[in-house]
Amino acid sequence: MPISIDRFDDEPADALNLQEGTHPYRLLQFLADHSDQAFTQTELHESTGIKRGSIGAALSRLEDRGLVRHRGRYWAIAEDDRLASYAAQVNASSASTTDDYYGDGE
Numbered sequence: 001m002p003i004s005i006d007r008f009d010d011e012p013a014d015a016l017n018l019q020e021g022t023h024p025y026r027l028l029q030f031l032a033d034h035s036d037q038a039f040t041q042t043e044l045h046e047s048t049g050i051k052r053g054s055i056g057a058a059l060s061r062l063e064d065r066g067l068v069r070h071r072g073r074y075w076a077i078a079e080d081d082r083l084a085s086y087a088a089q090v091n092a093s094s095a096s097t098t099d100d101y102y103g104d105g106e
Helices: 005-010 023-033 041-048 052-064 081-098
Strands: 068-071 074-077
Touching: 023 041, 023 052, 023 068, 023 074, 041 052, 052 068
Parallel strands: none
Antiparallel strands: 068 074
């Protein structure tokens, strides 16, 4: 999908792609869903299905932007206001997929 030239010119060169389905998006979604835990890269690979070789690079880019944190071998979602809005967006999206728009379920 093309973007406007204004967006192209204004967006930083190292902008993180957080579109649904991308590795950073999937990692953030998983870590946001498990915000009370920290995981190794192997555990993140096993839980998300992202290739082992891609996990480290994606986590490093997320860490550079302050979206995840790590200590030793363990990674967790960062404690940041930007993440609160991300988590709210994810939760709102999840809730909208379970809404009963037609009144069939009880």
